[in-house]
Amino acid sequence: MMISSTFLQRLREVKVNAERSVSATYAVDPTLFTPVQFHARALLGYSVNGICAWFIKHLGVSIAQQVSEHCQSMVVVGCEIDYIRPFDFFEVDEFTAILEKVRVRQSSALLEFFHVFTAGGHEFARVVTRWKIVRLEGDAALSAVSGNMSESLLMRFKPIELDSLPIQRILPLKVVEIETVGQLYVQGSYNQMLHRHQCEVADQWAFHELTALAAQMRERVVLSASSSEYPMGEILGRPIKQITMELSCPVFLFEEMLLETNVYLLEAKWVFLHRIYNLDRAKAWRSQGASATPHVRCCHVYPIQPPEYRGARHHYGDALSTTDAASYCRFARPSPQHH
Structure with missing residues (x-):
């Protein structure tokens, strides 16, 4: 043929x-x-x-x-x-x-x-x-x-x-929408040093560890005394639907980070907006007259009672204590103008 x-x-x-x-x-x-x-x-x-x-x-x-x-x-x-x-x-x-x-x-x-x-x-x-x-x-x-x-x-x-x-950057537009349209409920922040088990071969953070840091931030905020008056207890028993993250510069071994989290309610979804700052670099920039900017921005989205996730195998949140988290984190309720 x-x-x-x-x-x-x-x-x-x-x-x-x-x-x-x-x-x-x-x-x-x-x-x-x-x-x-x-x-x-x-x-x-x-x-x-x-x-x-x-x-x-x-x-x-x-x-x-x-x-x-x-x-x-x-x-x-x-x-x-x-x-x-x-x-x-x-x-x-x-x-x-x-x-x-x-x-x-x-x-x-x-x-x-x-x-x-x-x-x-x-x-x-x-x-x-x-x-x-x-x-x-x-x-x-x-x-x-x-x-x-x-x-x-x-x-x-x-x-x-x-x-x-051109690259379609999703996060900057999301952040603007979240901060202008969403209702701010809880804020929290704490400091943490980067250790070697979180690093890759160049002794800077392994970026996939940032999702673990963000999860840690989310849990500390949910378990804080400031969030106890809001219906957030079930969040730790629900799956995340979406994570969006941008990085602008690394954090290296033994450098100190400031981790900040704001929790918003937007279109029937809990949205966690995380920012991570390299404090060592921020101090150097301030000495030169520059303002600090976040080196990581990360967003978690939780639909409220999403039908596809109902009947999850486990449920956490309501039975967990809030006192331990509040003792080593700094949390504050947002000012009235945010509501």
Whole structure:
């Protein structure tokens, strides 16, 4: 049978324009879950693993080789997590992490990765991560400055993976809406030092640990005496629906952070708006006359009594004491003009 040249040409075009993906299947284990859902930290951890696997499979270079041979690395600047449906520990034995597609953005200065997680043949979460390219300065501390993808690596990407469209930043618009339309209920803040178990190879925070910090902030606020008069007790027994996060600069080992949380009610949803400040850098900036800005902004969204989550296996909140949390955190009710 003769195959026409037109058909072969179309076949080649399909192959050239096909998305390059990687996937891996893992056993379900209890450390991946809270009583109500899959850990956000675990989702981001498997996302990073998928990115490393994608580079090896499709570009023939590991992250370590990018550092040692191409003098470049990546730092995360943003991510979104969307929980599509409930996924219970007892539901299935395995789940699959898929990196569906990759995009090179902003004149090869930023990479965007699109991840999907499935179990039993159905999606349960989607994750988007954005990474800024940095050029290494050659010292043992892996110091780096903003840069662009190495030309030798850029040429290994497919045309479909090179995207000139601008990044759609979701969080800044959300923050404006939350703070102007939402009703502020509770505020809280506390200081914390970054320790090595929260760090990656360059002794700066491993970004997926930020979801754990945000969860810690959320729980302290909910358990505080200031929140006791509001109907927030059930929040700790409900799954998060969405997490959106942006990072502007890192925190390094033993640097001190200020973690701030504001709780809003917006369109029948509890919204937790978190800000993390690097106090060591803030002090340096103030000495130069500059004002401190948050180095991380993170938003959690909880629908109130979402029908798809009713009848959750566990329920926490009402029986938990608020005294311990209030003793080591600074909490305040918002002033009347916020209501």
